[in-house]
Amino acid sequence: MSEKITMFASVYIGTSEISMKLFELSRSRKLRIIDYLRRRFDLGKETLRNGAIPALAMDELCQCLMEYRRIMEGYGVDNYSAYAGPFLESAINADFVLEQVRIRTGLVATILSNTEQRFISYKSAACRDDFDERVEQGAAVVDIGGDSIQITLFSGGEVVTTQHLILGTLRIRERLHDVLGTSQRGYRQQIVELVDKEMEVFKELYLKGSSLNYMILIGDYCTEIMKKVSKKKDAPEVDTKEFLKLANKLSDRNLAEVAKELMLTNESDPRLLPTLLLTKRIAEVLKPEAVWVPGSNISDGIAYDFAQKKKIFPIRHDFDRDVRSAAIHMAKRYESYSSHVAAQVEICDIIFDAMKKVHGMGKRERLLLETAAILHDCGKYISSVDAAMCSYNVIMYSEIMGISAQERSVVAASVKYNVHPLPPFEETEERMDFETYMMVAKLSAILRLSNALDRSHRQKIRELKARRNGRELILTVRTEDNIQLEKNVLSAKAEAFERVYGYLPVLKERRL
Numbered sequence: 038m039s040e041k042i043t044m045f046a047s048v049y050i051g052t053s054e055i056s057m058k059l060f061e062l063s064r065s066r067k068l069r070i071i072d073y074l075r076r077r078f079d080l081g082k083e084t085l086r087n088g089a090i091p092a093l094a095m096d097e098l099c100q101c102l103m104e105y106r107r108i109m110e111g112y113g114v115d116n117y118s119a120y121a122g123p124f125l126e127s128a129i130n131a132d133f134v135l136e137q138v139r140i141r142t143g144l145v146a147t148i149l150s151n152t153e154q155r156f157i158s159y160k161s162a163a164c165r166d167d168f169d170e171r172v173e174q175g176a177a178v179v180d181i182g183g184d185s186i187q188i189t190l191f192s193g194g195e196v197v198t199t200q201h202l203i204l205g206t207l208r209i210r211e212r213l214h215d216v217l218g219t220s221q222r223g224y225r226q227q228i229v230e231l232v233d234k235e236m237e238v239f240k241e242l243y244l245k246g247s248s249l250n251y252m253i254l255i256g257d258y259c260t261e262i263m264k265k266v267s268k269k270k271d272a273p274e275v276d277t278k279e280f281l282k283l284a285n286k287l288s289d290r291n292l293a294e295v296a297k298e299l300m301l302t303n304e305s306d307p308r309l310l311p312t313l314l315l316t317k318r319i320a321e322v323l324k325p326e327a328v329w330v331p332g333s334n335i336s337d338g339i340a341y342d343f344a345q346k347k348k349i350f351p352i353r354h355d356f357d358r359d360v361r362s363a364a365i366h367m368a369k370r371y372e373s374y375s376s377h378v379a380a381q382v383e384i385c386d387i388i389f390d391a392m393k394k395v396h397g398m399g400k401r402e403r404l405l406l407e408t409a410a411i412l413h414d415c416g417k418y419i420s421s422v423d424a425a426m427c428s429y430n431v432i433m434y435s436e437i438m439g440i441s442a443q444e445r446s447v448v449a450a451s452v453k454y455n456v457h458p459l460p461p462f463e464e465t466e467e468r469m470d471f472e473t474y475m476m477v478a479k480l481s482a483i484l485r486l487s488n489a490l491d492r493s494h495r496q497k498i499r500e501l502k503a504r505r506n507g508r509e510l511i512l513t514v515r516t517e518d519n520i521q522l523e524k525n526v527l528s529a530k531a532e533a534f535e536r537v538y539g540y541l542p543v544l545k546e547r548r549l
Contacts, residue, residue: 052081052183058336161338181256183207195362391503425456
């Protein structure tokens with residue numbers, strides 16, 4: 038029997054171009070690129086300047102996507118995913134633009150949040166077989182986009198932090214356009230000052246006393262820059278000194294000269310110089326031993342994301358581990374990671390698994406519950422008066438690698454309503470849809486119950502088993518300590534759990 042091959046198209050509407058990459062996806066060959074089409078289109082500039090997409094730009098967008106649709110049909114594409122970058126969300130007519138795209142081309146496109154867009158770009162690198170060995174040695178993944186830069190720091194293969202910097206190539210170009218017209222040296226100096234300002238806090242908080250083996254670069258023109266200096270054709274890697282030697286040489290030249298040196302056909306792309314100067318300065322600040330460019334972009338990430346969801350081929354990298362390690366390092370940063378938190382994760386998992394046939398949730402929701410358990414006390418670093426509300430705000434305004442903005446809001450709300458009463462759906466401040474509201478209700482009820490079982494924060498329970506019996510959730514604990522406090526708190530919180538699940542928690546004690 039011949040192997041099943043899926044023809045897949047990744048369509049991406051970016052700040053400066055519209056692209057489509059066509060792939061063959063199969064279990065043995067994984068991801069094979071068939072064709073790659075790119076059309077220069079400065080939608081990001083239009084959005085930044087006007088706050089809306091003009092009618093002519095909308096027509097041009099639809100014409101380009103209609104042409105891509107015909108090409109997809111010619112290749113016999115089985116599936117596609119179409120996304121627009123987060124920049125489009127700032128256009129006041131974004132919904133109307135996407136509706137016209139749907140009507141005129143038949144393509145349904147979704148606007149990615151910054152978190153979603155960065156994660157898909159990150160996935161394009163993380164799914165490579167040689168990624169894990171590099172982050173195990175200590176690395177910073179630097180994703181340079183048109184609107185912003187995101188840096189994810191790894192230590193021992195674990196995510197330490199993810200930070201978002203407003204330093205994108207298009208944004209830099211717009212802010213410093215007048216300077217570029219008069220002085221190349223002044224342009225370079227102002228980029229240095231902008232990068233240093235944004236990186237100052239990052240260095241102090243996360244790089245103090247540590248060193249990096251790798252800087253992993255993702256972004257337009259990063260591959261072309263690296264190919265000029267690296268002898269490796271596939272996934273170029275080079276010593277940082279060699280990389281900076283070339284970057285210093287090119288940074289003294291104008292746009293046309295840089296394009297010629299890199300053998301680029303598009304010698305007028307305004308993103309080129311900002312990309313070169315940003316990567317140069319970030320490398321100088323981070324001081325890694327080597328620079329590695331995976332040679333992939335968001336189009337590859339979209340294909341990997343589709344293949345992972347459809348289980349077309351196995352993905353080596355453990356993305357759930359990224360979420361857990363990012364949450365744990367975040368909790369440690371707010372001095373809230375403790376034996377109590379570790380116990381909470383374990384108790385939450387036991388209750389979640391016992392109620393699996395009742396709550397109808399799966400592996401992803403279990404991960405969100407674990408994340409909420411890890412972070413539920415982080416707000417105490419700010420204030421113990423309303424720690425739950427402080428935790429909610431900390432989570433909402435933090436990047437957690439591997440979860441979307443919507444999932445982050447679920448984690449934050451679950452932590453908040455672990456303490457605060459859950460209001461009726463119509464009265465929730467978070468403006469969540471009903472499905473999300475139900476998920477928050479279920480997760481916060483489990484977290485509330487878990488907290489009751491370790492109310493003293495002393496881990497008195499040595500062993501916990503949970504099972505359903507009739508309309509009761511029997512929690513059998515083995516302990517050698519006095520757990521009267523836990524019994525009292527559990528009794529007070531049992532009714533809230535029963536309202537959500539229809540099962541009354543009953544504690545049964547077994548002495549060790």
